[in-house]
Amino acid sequence: MSDHVVETKGVTRTFQMGDVSVHALRGVDLCIQPGEFTAVAGPSGSGKTTLFNLIGGLDEPTEGSVFVDGKPLEGMNPRMRARLRLDKIGFVFQAYNLIPVLTAYENVEYPLILKKVPGDERLKRVEALLGAVGLEDMMHRRPNQMSGGQQQRVAIARALVCDPVMVLADEPTANVDSETGQALLDLMRRLNTENNLTFLFSTHDPMVMSSARRLIRLKDGRIDSDVRQNGDESGAPVPAGA
Amino acid sequence: MLLFKMAWRNLWRNRRRSVLTISAIGLGLAILITMVSWMEGMFEMMIEQVARSSMGHVQIHHSEYIEKRSVKLTMPAASRLTTMLEAVEGIEGVSPRLLFTGSIRSSRSSSIHVVKVVAVDPERERKMSGLPDKVVDGGFVVPPPETLKPDAPARVKNRKGILIGAKLAKHLKAELGSKVRLDTAGFKSNTSAAAFYVTGILRAGSDALDKSMVMVSLKDMQAVTGAGDRIHEATMVVEDVTAVEDVVRRIEASITGANGDGSLGDLAVQPWWEISPEIKQMLDISDAWNGIMYLLMMSILSAGILTTMFMVVFERTREFGVRLAVGTRPRSLFLGVMLEAILMALLASLVGLVVGAISVAYFVHVGIDLSSLAGGWEFAGIFFENVYRGSAAPKVFIEPTLVVFVGTILFALWPSMKVARMKALDAIRQGGVTG
Known part of the structure; x- marks a missing residue:
């Protein structure tokens, strides 16, 4: 197994908008190690979401390579990428993106069903996770019966239920108030600390940036800065291929 | 799930x-x-x-009858043929018939009317035809009532009944008991003529039946025309209308088996859609x-x-x-x-x-x-x-x-x-x- 949960080598992503080429990413080299709690910050259009999409296997780089848990995404077909996401990556979206017709319990259970995990095992894991995110009393509520913060906690539980190597959280606190946002951050930080689970955020929320132990700033599709903070002892910055 | x-x-x-x-x-x-x-x-x-009209589901004729419509193109041994057909699986009823074009007149009217003469076995016809239900006066091809009296003289006993349509009856100014004269082609001589007594009046609602058709007993007509045991047509109604083709095959097989000596004549079996392609x-x-x-x-x-x-x-x-x-x-x-x-x-x-x-x-x-x-x-x-x-x-x-x-x-x-x-x-x- 690789030392890196994520590694990007010279990743470039260019979008063709009519006659104009838009360079969303310009040669990004990045390594994320197990247990990191890293925020990727930058203004709109800096390339955060594009980088996340590439790491999540939702998009393909124009140039360069992306490795997740040591495996190159290059050459994987959509089915293999879907399987990789199911096995290795937990997604938390800005707008929660729960399945509206499923209850909190069923939303969390959903990836386990995709993985064909037996029913009793699913029950154990879903109940434990919903308990861990403080929603044991709301298991049977549907998303429209829950607040934004509660929905995001369900989304976090869903992201964690398959024991991923990493959680990709795209602006997870953008749609909640600051108090709820702080509570969500505390929850993710706790999960990071207790389970050594890797979190990678995209954000422009100062609160998330200040909570991260590593802060990567993107500007115009390039890494502008990459610093360790909040007592991170692994040294900074970490170059690609380290 | x-x-x-x-x-x-x-x-x-x-x-x-x-x-x-x-x-x-x-x-x-x-x-x-x-x-x-x-x-x-x-x-x-x-x-x-x-099926309930005169057509039935399946008909048998002399092989050239449908094309030429000649009175002479008959099927001999009608009784044997009828019995044989009644034994074929899937057939509900068989009606042997003689068919003529003839003229009819009555003593009460000077007019002569051209009619289709259908001679039937009343009992067999009754089982498969809807026409008995359309009789509004008298009976369906029955003998005159006076012939049934035990003491009736021979000339009365020999009287023959005829079923005519209501419109024809009006034209002929005929009613139950009226005497009419029917002229048709014959077998022994070129023509045959006989007196009949109206024993039934039919109102089917169709000119073809009410105005231009008469029905008489097969036995009477065979005697009048000298047809003997000959008929022009055997009409059959099947039990299951969706199985007509199967029944036709069985009929053909039976005829082939029974007609080794040719005594049944040169026959053609036709389902209703061949007889009436328009329908x-x-x-x-x-x-x-x-x-x-x-x-x-x-x-x-x-x-x-x-x-x-x-x-x-x-x-x-x-x-x-x-x-x-x-x-x-x-x-x-x-x-x-x-x-x-x-x-x-x-x-x-x-x-x-x-x-x-x-x-x-x-x-x-x-x-x-x-x-x-x-x-x-x-x-x-x-x-x-x-x-x-x-x-x-x-x-x-x-x-x-x-x-x-x-x-x-x-x-x-x-x-x-x-x-x-x-x-x-x-x-x-x-x-x-x-x-």
């Missing part, structure tokens, strides 16, 4: 739209069932009328009409299904993207949308079947009486009733339901495939994810 649960809940996510779509498809199906029931009812009525053609056109109705229904259905299912795809694009992002296989999304369409089709079929069954029940039991508009109608020499009843045959329900059910699923394939081809990122972007 999860797919089914999601499909069911998704179906009711936009309750009003789903109810409207299901109702629209269901109502369309009910209308289709009613129309098919109506058409099938007409087919059944026509085939039944064909067969009309039924074929009606079948084509059913096809057109199905096509029309499919076009209406396609609009409803495609609109609904594409709305589903459009509204849930982001959700599909997220599901793909968390690792759902495209095939699973495809199946989910298809399952939703299948559930919709099932519910619509249920609605359509229930409403359609009520409608069909009405048309089967009550029917529609158009006799106030016209007094029956005639086609290809066959008189048809004016009370139309629907058919409740399984086909009436099965075919339209299958068309609607399969159609719904087929039309859902397009939007479902669109979902299966979605790329997670594009779908999420279309849904409006920022970053």
Whole structure:
């Protein structure tokens, strides 16, 4: 197994908008190690979401390579990428993106069903996770019966239920108030600390940036800065291929 | 199970739209069932009328009779042939007949009328023909009552009865007991003539029957014309109208087996559609009409299904993207949308079947009486009733339901495939994810 949960080598992503080429990413080299709690910050259009999409296997780089848990995404077909996401990556979206017709319990259970995990095992894991995110009393509520913060906690539980190597959280606190946002951050930080689970955020929320132990700033599709903070002892910055 | 649960809940996510779509498809199906029931009812009525008219389901003649219509082209050994035919499996009744074109006149009128003379075995004819029910006065090909008196003199005992139509009776100024003279071709000499006494008056509502046909006893006519045991036609009604072809094969086999010495003559067996191709053609056109109705229904259905299912795809694009992002296989999304369409089709079929069954029940039991508009109608020499009843045959329900059910699923394939081809990122972007 690789030392890196994520590694990007010279990743470039260019979008063709009519006659104009838009360079969303310009040669990004990045390594994320197990247990990191890293925020990727930058203004709109800096390339955060594009980088996340590439790491999540939702998009393909124009140039360069992306490795997740040591495996190159290059050459994987959509089915293999879907399987990789199911096995290795937990997604938390800005707008929660729960399945509206499923209850909190069923939303969390959903990836386990995709993985064909037996029913009793699913029950154990879903109940434990919903308990861990403080929603044991709301298991049977549907998303429209829950607040934004509660929905995001369900989304976090869903992201964690398959024991991923990493959680990709795209602006997870953008749609909640600051108090709820702080509570969500505390929850993710706790999960990071207790389970050594890797979190990678995209954000422009100062609160998330200040909570991260590593802060990567993107500007115009390039890494502008990459610093360790909040007592991170692994040294900074970490170059690609380290 | 999860797919089914999601499909069911998704179906009711936009309750009003789903109810409207299901109702629209269901109502369309009910209308289709009613129309098919109506058409099938007409087919059944026509085939039944064909059988209960003089035509029957199957006829046997001398092989050249249909083409030449010559009185001389008869089948010998009628009694043997009739008995043999009655033993064939699937035949409900056999009526041996002599057929002539003749002229009739009465002592009360100077006019002479050309008529079709049908000589029948009354008992056998009664079993398979609907005409006895149309007798309004007297009996169906019965002897004059005075011949039945034990002390009747021989000249009275030899009197022969005749059934004539009500219009003919009016023209002849004849009534029950009136004497008429019938001239026809003969076998021993070129012509034959005999006096008959009116013993029955028929009112079928058709000129062909009421004005231009008379019926007499086969035995009497065989004696009058010197036909002996000869007949022109053996008409048969089968037990199952859908098995006419099988019965024809069995008849042919029996004739081949019994006619080794040629004593039965040179015979030709014909099903009703060969005898009356006009009616067969009309039924074929009606079948084509059913096809057109199905096509029309499919076009209406396609609009409803495609609109609904594409709305589903459009509204849930982001959700599909997220599901793909968390690792759902495209095939699973495809199946989910298809399952939703299948559930919709099932519910619509249920609605359509229930409403359609009520409608069909009405048309089967009550029917529609158009006799106030016209007094029956005639086609290809066959008189048809004016009370139309629907058919409740399984086909009436099965075919339209299958068309609607399969159609719904087929039309859902397009939007479902669109979902299966979605790329997670594009779908999420279309849904409006920022970053």
